Amino acid sequence: MVLRQIRYEWVAFWRNPAAAFFTFVFPLLFLVIFNMVFGNAEISVPGGTARASTFYVPAIAAMSIVNACFTSLAMSVTISRDAGVLKRVRGTPLPPWAYLTARIGLVTLVALLLITIVVSLGALAYGVSVPTHTMPAFILTVLVSAATCSALGLAVTALVPNTDAAPPVVNGIALPLLFISDIFVRAERVPPWVNRLADVFPLSHISEALQTAFNPFEVGSGFEWTHLAVIAAWGVVGMLLALRFFTWEPRQ
Template sequence: MNTLALGFDRTALELRMYSREKEAVFFSFLFPILLLSLFSVIFSSQFDDPGGMTAGQYFLPGMVAAGVVLTSFQTMALSVATERDDGTLKRLRSTPMPPVAYFLGKVGLVAVSSVTQMVLLLVVARLAFGVELPTSPDRWAVFAAVFLLGLVGGTVLGVAYSSLSTARSIGAVVIGPMLVLQFISGVYIGWDSVPGWLQQVAAVFPLKWIAQGMRSVFFPDGMASTEMAGSWETGRTLLVLAAWAVGGLVLCTRTFRWSKRGTV
């Protein structure tokens, strides 16, 4: 119970520190909401078929997928690398605080920020752009499963990825590949507009599967024909995301360091 209480205290501290980092809040928390708003306005004239999909509905799954990855993977990779290099992790390791409490704080940060962002995304989509949200419990079950597995995988992979670089260069190491993956995974452009060979590349990484899972939730069933396999592949999507979560956890436990390279 003491460790759990410390984990809650650490979560509160992480949230306060996160809220003070304006760049991190914008690019990981507000960015998907802003893009959904921009795309819904800019491309509204291309979705003017009465009874058809709106621009907001078309871009919502991609923004949801991007939000999951940005608030988990990107946040963890940047923050852990920074804390390792500035000596924060080393100082924390020398305190009586159990190491588990530190990770509980990070998990709490990701959980609170991700859920809050997701609620805001759905509220903006529904109230500002008239997006009809699913009414089927089955679709919301898929949403919850994809969302949870995406968060778990993104969090542990972000912690593991933080070991690849220093605080000075981690931004470029994270943001550059993330931008490329977002474009080829059907986040900013239609999945059926991505060349086949790039679809194969995107299928190696979890973002493509998160986006596909979210499309199965918010798109009409007829849109499944535009996917690589001609169907939503819900079972395969959950299996791939679960495999990434387990693999990320293994990588995290094997690569995590409390101090930067060259120090004890």
Template sequence: MSATAPRSSRPLPGLARLALSRTVFEVRVFFRERDAVVFVFAYPILMLAIFATVFGSDEELAPGTGVYFPQYFLPGMVATGVMLSSFQNLAIAIAAERDDGTLKRLRSTPLPATAYFLGKTGQVLCTAAVQTALLLAVAALAFDVPLPTDPQRWLTFAWVFVLGTATGSVCGVAFSSVPRTGRSASPVVIPVVLVLQFVSGVFFQFNELPTWMQQAASVFPLKWMAQGMRSVFLPDELAVIEPAGSWQHGATAAVLVAWLVVGLVVGVRTFRWRRRDDG
């Protein structure tokens, strides 16, 4: 009597379906962390309110421009919100997952690593979109910031937002290997984000920063995300106050793509699924 042939295991769904399923899971996990949700969503709104109050919501950026301080600071807050949702959130969350053994257990499952990373990126895109929508609504309703009506400006917004989110996510994954433990992740990651915010024209007019600070900020993606967003929400006449006298869309795309590639290369070479003391 011949032995019964073993039943073949059911094949895994395609990568796209796995990535979508993982994205849904990551979004649910994110919204369960109420402290993180409040911080990520409220921080840009609170900072916009603070700076609009300090500088005056009825004070023009410069006489005759018709641009008031809330409108000028909005693009920087959109950019920093993307940075919080992508780079900061992922760098801290993944370091914590590595420390508590989640990554180690996940690595032993059939889930492809690519689906895990796509799920993280999808979660960032969803949360960043919600965060930005809330910020724009508050800016328009509470501070009378005029939103663009030109479709071309919203097209610029779309590619800067998507490219900036992807770059921040990839760099966050790569940077997650820097903290030695999950507990040290926040003290390591948050100061980096704060420094970038101060030198990238988020809290101050970028053209009023010292030249050396502008040059240093130009190396990093947050400055270019903020500049790209300024090209969306500010009139073209204000491009003259940018260091190059223009919005530099080509340079913005080039720098963000460069950091995306660097983040991918570094992440592939340095990402760890286990703690440092776990082999």
């Protein structure tokens, strides 16, 4: 039931060239630009020093999750809500949870595809080694993060009054966090209070947990349980907010 719905959502997603293009292009554009400008700088990582590309690949992987599961999900669900798509589905026997699971499933697939491209590009173009013994930790972090961002993405639609307001509201939340959460700018280059502020939100934890998996000096399995716990806690918060405030009716 859910898989069948994901298939239709997948077909429709790729037929909307503008939405598909921007979901994919922004993270890849940032990956290329940052690597072009800063890629060869030596940076210090726990255990030694590495090239900055080693930082940008997991950071842009984190951005990919935000872009697909938070930004793109929140915007497309708002559009669906105001076009009456959600209301229409609600009048059919398809259970509401199955429909929303399919919407989340779609953006998770998109995020996984995007991360695969980011990691492959990092390996081929910038010589970043793909994690091996930390791969399970990387995949777990990606999936937990995708779930959390999706829950928050659905919750945030309650704040969006209409389709026109979706980009400013959603980007207004995502962009500042992308800047302060150890993604566009490394955490050591911003004032400590900014880091403390960023640590309240899930995004810096996502980025740092993914970085651990890419750290060449990491000897363990790379599971960052504290980070994962914060991310998951935000997922629970997002889910509770979505359950309480999510609406299926179009708003005028």
